[in-house]
């Protein structure tokens with residue numbers, strides 16, 4: 001099936017309230033343009049340099065989501081245009097994003113990446129740390145960021161029960177975080193679900209899915 005057909009099939013299968021991020025990492029501009037021509041406007045990349053060069057080549061109405069681990073010294077390259085940063089996992093990183101957002105006279109939307117997988121190779125903060133962060137005095141001073149929600153990645157496993165319980169854990173933490181007041185927060189987004197598990201993620205309350213290989217095909221590297 002073509003990229004366009006893959007996209008249409010996924011869009012038809014998900015509720016309208018769920019946002020589809022087309023994960024285009026490692027894929028050439030021609031593939032992104034095929035998705036763009038089929039109507040897709042939100043693209044996710046996991047490397048800042050690659051996202052910057054694609055941003056320069058693609059039409060300017062594309063919304064770019066950074067879904068990978070973010071190195072602080074590279075935030076400045078994406079600060080002028082990035083529309084949502086999914087992988088925020090420390091106050092230190094938030095401060096740098098705030099600083100670069102301010103330089104660009106904008107507010108950058110962020111998601112807190114919460115550790116939900118049992119594997120310890122995954123980035124993210126413990127749910128408890130997220131609560132502490134949202135209530136911290138230091139966060140209040142960061143006027144150029146807005147925390148829009150949470151992101152999580154389930155364990156890479158065939159065990160559906162385990163994945164389901166990890167997704168439910170993220171959803172329940174999201175609800176609890178939302179109950180706290182916070183000046184520069186507007187908790188609306190739960191980013192969870194990829195090609196292999198997005199239907200389950202949606203059942204568990206996801207409203208933003210990050211889908212790569214089911215749209216663009218397998219990645220070779």
Ligand SMILES: *Cc1c(COP(=O)(O)O)cnc(C)c1O
Nearest residue numbers: 023046067194195210211212213
């Ligand atoms: C690569 C990636 C995805 C997409 O993975 P697929 O299995 O190809 O859909 C989603 N989220 C993150 C954080 C990724 O790095």
